[in-house]
Amino acid sequence: MDDGKPKFAGKKLRVALIGCGGIAQTHLNAFKDFPEVEIVAGVDINPARLKTMQEKWGVQKVYSDWKKMLKEVQPDAVDICTPNGVHSAPAIDAANAGCHVIVEKPMAMTPAECQKMIETAKKKNVKLSVGFQYRYHSNTQFIKRAADAGQFGDIMFVDCKALRRRGIPNWGVFGQKKLQGGGPMIDIGVHVIEMAHYVMGSPRPVAATGNVWTHLGNKASSVVSQWPNWDYKTYTVEDLAVGHIRFENGAILHIESMFAGHIEKDVWNFNLTGTKGGCNWDPPAVFRDDAGTMINSTPSYVGNAKDFPIMFSIKLRNWVDGILKGTPLTAPGEAGLAVQKILDGVYRSAEAGGKEVTIK
Numbered sequence: 001m002d003d004g005k006p007k008f009a010g011k012k013l014r015v016a017l018i019g020c021g022g023i024a025q026t027h028l029n030a031f032k033d034f035p036e037v038e039i040v041a042g043v044d045i046n047p048a049r050l051k052t053m054q055e056k057w058g059v060q061k062v063y064s065d066w067k068k069m070l071k072e073v074q075p076d077a078v079d080i081c082t083p084n085g086v087h088s089a090p091a092i093d094a095a096n097a098g099c100h101v102i103v104e105k106p107m108a109m110t111p112a113e114c115q116k117m118i119e120t121a122k123k124k125n126v127k128l129s130v131g132f133q134y135r136y137h138s139n140t141q142f143i144k145r146a147a148d149a150g151q152f153g154d155i156m157f158v159d160c161k162a163l164r165r166r167g168i169p170n171w172g173v174f175g176q177k178k179l180q181g182g183g184p185m186i187d188i189g190v191h192v193i194e195m196a197h198y199v200m201g202s203p204r205p206v207a208a209t210g211n212v213w214t215h216l217g218n219k220a221s222s223v224v225s226q227w228p229n230w231d232y233k234t235y236t237v238e239d240l241a242v243g244h245i246r247f248e249n250g251a252i253l254h255i256e257s258m259f260a261g262h263i264e265k266d267v268w269n270f271n272l273t274g275t276k277g278g279c280n281w282d283p284p285a286v287f288r289d290d291a292g293t294m295i296n297s298t299p300s301y302v303g304n305a306k307d308f309p310i311m312f313s314i315k316l317r318n319w320v321d322g323i324l325k326g327t328p329l330t331a332p333g334e335a336g337l338a339v340q341k342i343l344d345g346v347y348r349s350a351e352a353g354g355k356e357v358t359i360k
């Protein structure tokens with residue numbers, strides 16, 4: 001993709017934000033520490049968000065239509081932070097306009113959308129990255145180093161959990177299937193899947209089974225919780241999704257993802273078992289046999305990339321360096337597509353009553 005020409009030598013990378021809501025604020029905070037980046041425009045359909053762009057972030061060029069913005073501002077790159085149903089269209093338009101793209105997770109609503117985004121980026125020779133920050137998390141990097149060093153042997157089984165006892169987002173459109181594509185599986189399960197799949201070496205998924213349930217989200221909240229009063233009247237997604245993925249190399253990934261349910265506490269974790277060793281993500285640990293003894297190893301230090309500001313800074317740095325220096329993307333469009341195929345397989349199987357479906 002890199003044609004070798006130093007396009008940005010001596011000038012700033014002109015980035016436009018498309019979607020200026022909640023998570024865009026975390027992006028803007030991270031970009032404050034990027035001297036080589038200038039935020040040149042903001043796009044949102046909500047005028048209050050555009051006002052914040054102007055008043056808080058000093059971004060004077062604001063638009064309600066990304067097509068108009070692309071034409072008038074001609075940014076070098078766009079950062080897409082809109083709801084899931086509004087990821088692929090601006091990404092494709094921006095790539096067609098010659099802009100590099102980073103898109104928040106999940107990459108889009110369907111594998112077909114992801115495929116089109118990848119093809120357009122390739123055709124236009126622009127970088128396409130997906131906002132999978134958990135692969136930059138220090139625990140993930142610790143496990144990835146162990147995997148790459150062969151400490152697990154062949155990975156056979158990965159058990160993933162993204163569970164909230166009562167954590168239905170009470171902002172945005174997270175409960176609306178037509179705008180988000182689904183509930184906890186596509187919104188939070190995606191994070192644990194993306195880091196586990198990365199650690200596994202990105203094997204090709206070939207089949208999935210899945211089941212989903214809705215039992216609390218479509219009713220008014222009846223208990224005290226951290227995010228009360230979600231919009232239960234428009235709630236059309238699942239509360240709980242369970243999926244089982246088979247990969248080409250024989251490995252299995254199990255995923256449980258929940259916005260609301262009756263569990264002791266929230267869980268955000270994966271553990272894996274391989275022919276030579278296993279591990280746990282949180283707390284980070286590696287399990288192996290050594291000199292006739294079963295050993296549990298815990299790192300004394302893994303790094304400080306454990307909270308949103310640091311992880312987001314690293315993920316945006318990876319994208320910006322990919323554009324400016326040609327360094328490899330850690331979460332390219334292809335990684336987003338593979339994860340989307342997993343999510344899609346779970347949902348397709350659930351629609352088919354839990355029967356196994358093929359992933360192409």
Ligand SMILES: NC(=O)c1ccc[n+]([C@@H]2O[C@H](COP(=O)([O-])OP(=O)(O)OC[C@H]3O[C@@H](n4cnc5c(N)ncnc54)[C@H](O)[C@@H]3O)[C@@H](O)[C@H]2O)c1
Pocket residue numbers: 018019020021022023024043044045046049064066081082083084086104105106131133171172173187
């Ligand atoms: N990486 C993470 O950890 C993380 C965390 C939260 C959200 N996200 C992702 O970021 C995206 C946005 O989530 P959020 O929490 O910021 O939601 P949000 O509702 O706070 O923000 C979305 C913004 O997009 C705007 N928008 C909607 N349609 C638009 C359109 N057609 N054109 C321009 N703007 C439009 C909305 O008005 C809103 O301001 C989602 O895809 C979500 O999955 C990622």
